[in-house]
Amino acid sequence: MVELIIWTIIKILFILFFVTLPLAGVLTVVDRRESSMIQDRIGPNRANLSGDVWDLSKRWRFLGLLHLLADGIKMIFKEDYSIKSGNRWIHTFAPILAFFPGLVILSIIPFGGNVTVFGSSTNLQIASFDSGMLLAFAFSSIAVYGITLAGWSSNNKFSLLGGVRATSQMLSYEVVLGLTLMGIFMIYGTLELNTIVQGQQSLKVDGTPDLLFGFLPKWGIFLQPFAMLLYVAAATAETKRAPFDVPEAESELVSGFFTEYGSMKMGMFLFAEYAEVVIFSMIFTTLFLGGYHVPYLYDSGFILPFGWGSLSINPTLVGFIQMLTFLLKVIIVAWGHLVIRWTLPRFRYDQVLRLGWKMLLPLALANIIITAIVLSFI
Amino acid sequence: MAKKGIVVSKHKYTLSEKLYYPEILKGMGVSIRHFFANIVKKKYTVTLQYPEQKESYAERFRGKHRLMTREDGSLRCVACMMCATACPAECIYIEAEDVGDSLVEKRAKVFVIDELRCIFCGLCVEACPTDAIRMDTGEHVEPEYTREAFIYDKKKLLQNSGRSVAIQGGDPDYIHKN
Numbered sequence: 001m002v003e004l005i006i007w008t009i010i011k012i013l014f015i016l017f018f019v020t021l022p023l024a025g026v027l028t029v030v031d032r033r034e035s036s037m038i039q040d041r042i043g044p045n046r047a048n049l050s051g052d053v054w055d056l057s058k059r060w061r062f063l064g065l066l067h068l069l070a071d072g073i074k075m076i077f078k079e080d081y082s083i084k085s086g087n088r089w090i091h092t093f094a095p096i097l098a099f100f101p102g103l104v105i106l107s108i109i110p111f112g113g114n115v116t117v118f119g120s121s122t123n124l125q126i127a128s129f130d131s132g133m134l135l136a137f138a139f140s141s142i143a144v145y146g147i148t149l150a151g152w153s154s155n156n157k158f159s160l161l162g163g164v165r166a167t168s169q170m171l172s173y174e175v176v177l178g179l180t181l182m183g184i185f186m187i188y189g190t191l192e193l194n195t196i197v198q199g200q201q202s203l204k205v206d207g208t209p210d211l212l213f214g215f216l217p218k219w220g221i222f223l224q225p226f227a228m229l230l231y232v233a234a235a236t237a238e239t240k241r242a243p244f245d246v247p248e249a250e251s252e253l254v255s256g257f258f259t260e261y262g263s264m265k266m267g268m269f270l271f272a273e274y275a276e277v278v279i280f281s282m283i284f285t286t287l288f289l290g291g292y293h294v295p296y297l298y299d300s301g302f303i304l305p306f307g308w309g310s311l312s313i314n315p316t317l318v319g320f321i322q323m324l325t326f327l328l329k330v331i332i333v334a335w336g337h338l339v340i341r342w343t344l345p346r347f348r349y350d351q352v353l354r355l356g357w358k359m360l361l362p363l364a365l366a367n368i369i370i371t372a373i374v375l376s377f378i
Numbered sequence: 379m380a381k382k383g384i385v386v387s388k389h390k391y392t393l394s395e396k397l398y399y400p401e402i403l404k405g406m407g408v409s410i411r412h413f414f415a416n417i418v419k420k421k422y423t424v425t426l427q428y429p430e431q432k433e434s435y436a437e438r439f440r441g442k443h444r445l446m447t448r449e450d451g452s453l454r455c456v457a458c459m460m461c462a463t464a465c466p467a468e469c470i471y472i473e474a475e476d477v478g479d480s481l482v483e484k485r486a487k488v489f490v491i492d493e494l495r496c497i498f499c500g501l502c503v504e505a506c507p508t509d510a511i512r513m514d515t516g517e518h519v520e521p522e523y524t525r526e527a528f529i530y531d532k533k534k535l536l537q538n539s540g541r542s543v544a545i546q547g548g549d550p551d552y553i554h555k556n
Binding site: 034037038039040041042054055056229336339340342343344 | 399402405406408409410412413416417420422423424425427430
């Protein structure tokens, strides 16, 4: 019992303070640098610790990560503006409600395989619920309240419009989000994420790898490619980033639901956006990219397809390799998500809803039906 | 009377455009190409890091004025008022004083240019018969805190001064020969 509690605390601290929050922070800088690289600019490169050095290349810039620090200091020391009209309590509470429920989703994500340290063995997943993804859906819907209340309590037309847009968009896409993943749940027969990950790359009863066509691991992306495309669209809409950033819409609504926010409260909204990107990447990796699995690497070591041989590796080492693999996959997916954001222009508000209800929803339903028919014949 | 309308043909979407995803992937391909080309060796980037790197102006750029000197370090200006006359903005003020030299006769006791009034047309440079005023510093007028600071006196105009070897008032020997 004590062992379980200690492991849980270690896992919570690790996934929160060593993975998600630093990664979300780094993404704020990466987003700006990446956008500038895509748009043929140079981007922010001024923050440095070397003081009065004229030569740009000789400044200590730490890969631009100091901008994160500079941003934090700036946000904290800005005026913490509290509105004179509107509901101040809800106004203060909304950023918290928008930021923290998303972090709860981290508890169900398996970020590595089974590791053994000092004779104590554990799965690298904070909590293993049978409800699994339902918890993720539940808490991502709570985040909608934060946005809506922020827009509503600000007593500002732009904020209200942003809040209303966010509500209708996120509610519509939550339906699609749930339905696109039904195919995955039907194939792996569970909602629990660690079981899904193990189902994506496992050994058969006789010890041979369970592969698709003899060489492809049974990852979600290979079994449900269509659901993957729909999920990317729906999840991008859930994170409220371009091309689905109608709630924020700088060109129309100043800055949407957080127009009336300043200082660290606004910082929380911005940070929540990147935290959502990280969480989206984690869920995407878990469901579609085989989670923490390296292709052909099983608990006992590599087993290559077509009988090309095998290589046995220490199981604990495998656990750590899998953890690093998971992080690498998350980083790559997050990077790709940012590329989408800097490639596509914004959908119009009515186009967003039409896409959600008239295109993605029927396609998701069709995907479920086809998956069900195929599964009934296997 | 019926107005003549223009028939606008609607864009016919191809299959890949209707499906969104192929076109999105194409667009992402462009983004990724630019990303890697720029991150590896700044292939498309044209940004100038301003305070450290500066764009060099054209050779004939008309910048801040300066006054030129002779070999002995005295001001070349003979207070002929040509520049002040030519100036369309009337930003040059000159007070002359006697030198007591038969060749030069006059010199500028006060030479003031109001850089806020100046329109940088360069007519003063063209008008000057003695090559005393030039606009070839290649610099902007620096920002100041007060309007008074923009009124450049002789001292300030001589800061970037250089020696001009142009023969003043024509060839001096010419006068003596005739």
